[in-house]
Amino acid sequence: xxxxxxxxxxxxxxxxGIENNKEPIVYxxxxxxxxxxxxxxxxxxxEKFIKENNISARVIQxxxxxxxxxxxxxxxxxxGQPRVSYxxxxxxxxxxxxxxxxxxxxxxxxxxxxxxxxxxxxxxxPFYELPMLKPQVRIVLRNCGLIDPEDIDQYLAMExxxxxxxxxxxxxxDVIGVVRQAGIRGxxxxxxxTFKKWTVCRNTPGEQKYxxxxxxxxxxxxxxxxxxxxSDTHAVLEGMMIAGYAIGASxxxxxxxxxxxxxxxxxxxxxxxxxxxxxxxxxxLGSTFNFDITIKEGAGAFVCGEETALIxxxxxKRGMPRSRPPFPAISGxxxxxxxxxxxxxxxxxxxxxxxxxxxxxRFGKEGNRGTKTFSLVGKIRRTGLIEVQLxxxxxxxxxxxxxxxxxxxxxxxxGGPSGGCLSEEFLDLAVDYESLASAGSIxxxxxxxxxxxxxxxxxxxxxxxxxxxxxxxxxxxxCRVGTRHMVEILERITHGEGVPEDLLTxxxxxxxIKKGSLCGLGQTAPNPVLTTLRYFRNEYLEHIKDGLCxxxxxxxxxxYRVIKEKCTGCQSCVKACPTGAISxxxxxxxxxxxxxxxxxxxxxxxxxxxxxxxxxxxxRTAEKRS
Amino acid sequence: MPEVIEVIFEKYQRKxxxxxxxxxxxxxxxxxITPESVKHISRYLRISENQIFGxxxxxxxxxxxxxxxxSVRVCLGTACHVRGGATLLEMLERELEIVCGETTPDRRFxxxxxxxxxxxxxxxxxxIDADIYSRMTVNKLSELLKQYE
Ligand SMILES: Cc1cc2nc3c(=O)[nH]c(=O)nc-3n(C[C@H](O)[C@H](O)[C@H](O)COP(=O)(O)O)c2cc1C
Ligand code: FES
Numbered sequence: 001x002x003x004x005x006x007x008x009x010x011x012x013x014x015x016x017g018i019e020n021n022k023e024p025i026v027y028x029x030x031x032x033x034x035x036x037x038x039x040x041x042x043x044x045x046x047e048k049f050i051k052e053n054n055i056s057a058r059v060i061q062x063x064x065x066x067x068x069x070x071x072x073x074x075x076x077x078x079x080g081q082p083r084v085s086y087x088x089x090x091x092x093x094x095x096x097x098x099x100x101x102x103x104x105x106x107x108x109x110x111x112x113x114x115x116x117x118x119x120x121x122x123x124x125x126p127f128y129e130l131p132m133l134k135p136q137v138r139i140v141l142r143n144c145g146l147i148d149p150e151d152i153d154q155y156l157a158m159e160x161x162x163x164x165x166x167x168x169x170x171x172x173x174d175v176i177g178v179v180r181q182a183g184i185r186g187x188x189x190x191x192x193x194t195f196k197k198w199t200v201c202r203n204t205p206g207e208q209k210y211x212x213x214x215x216x217x218x219x220x221x222x223x224x225x226x227x228x229x230x231s232d233t234h235a236v237l238e239g240m241m242i243a244g245y246a247i248g249a250s251x252x253x254x255x256x257x258x259x260x261x262x263x264x265x266x267x268x269x270x271x272x273x274x275x276x277x278x279x280x281x282x283x284x285l286g287s288t289f290n291f292d293i294t295i296k297e298g299a300g301a302f303v304c305g306e307e308t309a310l311i312x313x314x315x316x317k318r319g320m321p322r323s324r325p326p327f328p329a330i331s332g333x334x335x336x337x338x339x340x341x342x343x344x345x346x347x348x349x350x351x352x353x354x355x356x357x358x359x360x361x362r363f364g365k366e367g368n369r370g371t372k373t374f375s376l377v378g379k380i381r382r383t384g385l386i387e388v389q390l391x392x393x394x395x396x397x398x399x400x401x402x403x404x405x406x407x408x409x410x411x412x413x414x415g416g417p418s419g420g421c422l423s424e425e426f427l428d429l430a431v432d433y434e435s436l437a438s439a440g441s442i443x444x445x446x447x448x449x450x451x452x453x454x455x456x457x458x459x460x461x462x463x464x465x466x467x468x469x470x471x472x473x474x475x476x477x478x479c480r481v482g483t484r485h486m487v488e489i490l491e492r493i494t495h496g497e498g499v500p501e502d503l504l505t506x507x508x509x510x511x512x513i514k515k516g517s518l519c520g521l522g523q524t525a526p527n528p529v530l531t532t533l534r535y536f537r538n539e540y541l542e543h544i545k546d547g548l549c550x551x552x553x554x555x556x557x558x559x560y561r562v563i564k565e566k567c568t569g570c571q572s573c574v575k576a577c578p579t580g581a582i583s584x585x586x587x588x589x590x591x592x593x594x595x596x597x598x599x600x601x602x603x604x605x606x607x608x609x610x611x612x613x614x615x616x617x618x619x620r621t622a623e624k625r626s
Numbered sequence: 627m628p629e630v631i632e633v634i635f636e637k638y639q640r641k642x643x644x645x646x647x648x649x650x651x652x653x654x655x656x657x658x659i660t661p662e663s664v665k666h667i668s669r670y671l672r673i674s675e676n677q678i679f680g681x682x683x684x685x686x687x688x689x690x691x692x693x694x695x696x697s698v699r700v701c702l703g704t705a706c707h708v709r710g711g712a713t714l715l716e717m718l719e720r721e722l723e724i725v726c727g728e729t730t731p732d733r734r735f736x737x738x739x740x741x742x743x744x745x746x747x748x749x750x751x752x753x754i755d756a757d758i759y760s761r762m763t764v765n766k767l768s769e770l771l772k773q774y775e
């Protein structure tokens with residue numbers, strides 16, 4: 001342990017050097033989302049700029065700080081000044097920023113959004129006072145976007161591995177005790193108390209036990225786990241060690257989806273560093289604890305996020321769930337006691353062991369302690385990754401943090417394909433496990449998808465069911481056949497061929513699938529349909545009775561046209577139209593040839609003149625008929 | 627046994643749980659799971675070819691035909707769906723004259739769908755080879771394709 005303490009001292013010195021930098025530092029957010037927005041090009045441009053101007057400055061790659069809608073993000077810290085954050089940077093603005101900051105020493109205020117000091121700087125507000133950040137409580141995400149995840153020293157300087165050191169000074173039972181007092185529940189979806197699962201595993205005799213980190217993150221629309229691994233890799237691995245120590249495991253496995261190559265790369269780097277620092281292997285930090293971590297890449301199957309399917313997959317089989325009991329905590333991987341924890345659960349543990357259970361109890365509410373990360377996406381102004389205390393209301397999340405919706409709000413979908421769609425009347429619902437369940441939805445892993453009046457709820461329900469139907473492993477009949485049947489009915493409704501009885505059939509089928517399915521996939525698959533039936537029944541009826549899709553999504557029920565009075569003749573729709581259905585000379589209202597139109601919506605999406613995009617280039621079939 | 631396969635096998639123990647990592651490595655090497663490699667894996671791990679096909683066909687990742695020069699993957703995750711991902715896929719199907727899951731006759735592109743690339747905040751998202759492009763529109767995408775030969 002003393003060796004590590006020495007390393008920490010020097011890591012802290014190194015970090016102080018960064019904090020009190022003598023040369024400028026350019027931080028660039030280069031997690032997958034940053035890269036998709038162009039961060040890598042900015043890095044090479046910055047390096048080029050530094051070389052060409054012959055200045056000494058450092059470029060540090062950091063992870064994702066959360067407000068992904070502002071990406072790519074570039075921060076610059078000049079000696080003696082607070083770090084300034086710039087948003088939506090492209091190559092052109094980058095050059096202006098670099099010139100202004102690195103050469104002239106003044107921030108380029110036009111593109112600056114926040115500074116990391118405690119007060120305004122040159123008119124740039126403190127970053128954490130920004131509306132999106134202010135209501136957040138960052139525990140799991142505390143290092144994200146601030147440190148270089150590929151540099152273990154930076155993690156150590158942030159008190160990294162302190163939680164592990166504290167844990168190793170306690171008995172495993174005491175560690176479980178702390179986790180129990182902290183009251184943390186599994187962040188992978190079901191919210192089962194973490195300490196309970198661990199206790200069962202701890203008390204099960206067995207030579208070999210396993211700790212698996214579930215980084216499958218199969219929920220489409222969710223990226224909290226990816227972001228955390230990419231931005232604070234060591235925190236997750238430290239959490240695995242703490243959990244492994246508590247349950248008596250000597251082997252840890254990260255099961256991660258192959259679609260996350262950067263996260264996999266960073267895990268490999270971090271594991272190598274841990275070995276160099278004596279944090280893996282035998283007698284870790286002079287204790288009796290032995291632990292190793294390996295990585296298993298998933299191969300693309302949503303159901304493999306389910307515990308028993310995940311185990312089958314690691315064993316080299318088809319990822320089919322099996323019925324429980326026996327629970328994996330008693331008989332899991334290769335028949336050995338196994339604990340599977342979610343990335344976020346594990347990422348929270350170092351904080352709890354570093355600061356104590358009492359500290360953690362300050363966050364959240366009775367029965368729902370702590371914070372939860374969410375990915376906030378869809379039709380919302382400020383998309384990204386957020387962390388709030390449990391018990392925060394949907395309204396605070398959507399409007400205060402997310403900045404609201406451009407068009408009128410319609411629904412929020414929580415919990416991914418297993419969750420439900422909640423309507424406006426639930427906006428004041430506190431986000432905790434029980435409240436969401438009582439509204440017919442679930443917490444799930446934390447995907448929040450916001451929908452406005454341009455989203456058709458029937459279409460969304462069909463989308464989710466189609467997803468689960470395709471991802472069903474097919475082992476049990478309610479799930480395999482039932483979901484297919486539901487998709488067929490929904491298809492008919494969106495084609496305008498639904499009949500009123502369909503609604504009852506959907507409900508009965510849904511209830512049966514929930515009751516009769518073997519695993520969580522089937523047991524929750526009907527939720528999106530059941531909740532939309534409950535809260536948006538009218539929209540189903542409109543589709544069925546009037547052949548009307550008010551959101552202008554269901555192709556068979558809509559037709560596009562140009563609103564002559566609003567068209568400026570800018571030609572962008574002419575260019576976007578893949579079939580040449582729109583034509584017209586520049587500066588004159590365009591024509592749309594309905595016989596050529598394939599209703600791809602490209603013109604609708606591309607039209608910049610909100611007036612047009614707003615009330616649509618659409619005649620509803622119902623109108624047309626009359 | 628071809629040398630490439632031998633080199634792959636050297637990295638993995640002779641245990642059935644190594645099947646998926648081996649298949650992944652084979653696919654990285656050859657671009658797809660070749661019939662010959664299945665034979666060799668079967669012998670190496672002492673499991674039947676049937677079983678290997680049973681496992682590999684279960685997972686979306688594995689393919690059994692030679693890939694094109696570039697892979698185009700359109701995200702149809704929830705965020706991308708809500709923001710028009712399907713339009714992008716339809717446009718690609720039209721422009722490339724293939725349906726999702728196929729390869730263009732000139733072997734230039736593979737077209738696939740993917741459940742979510744984890745960049746939902748910047749949806750809709752398209753991945754071409756290793757690069758992820760965000761905030762895609764039909765026009766941008768059509769331009770982008772021209773960069774790939
Ligand atoms: C179909 C299905 C998919 C799941 N996908 C995931 C996933 O991607 N990540 C995850 O952590 N848990 C997932 N779960 C939940 C896990 O089975 C398990 O409950 C969780 O990993 C336990 O971790 P926790 O106790 O830390 O929450 C899924 C469950 C089901 C039924
Ligand atoms: S839904 Fe497309 S990247 Fe997540």
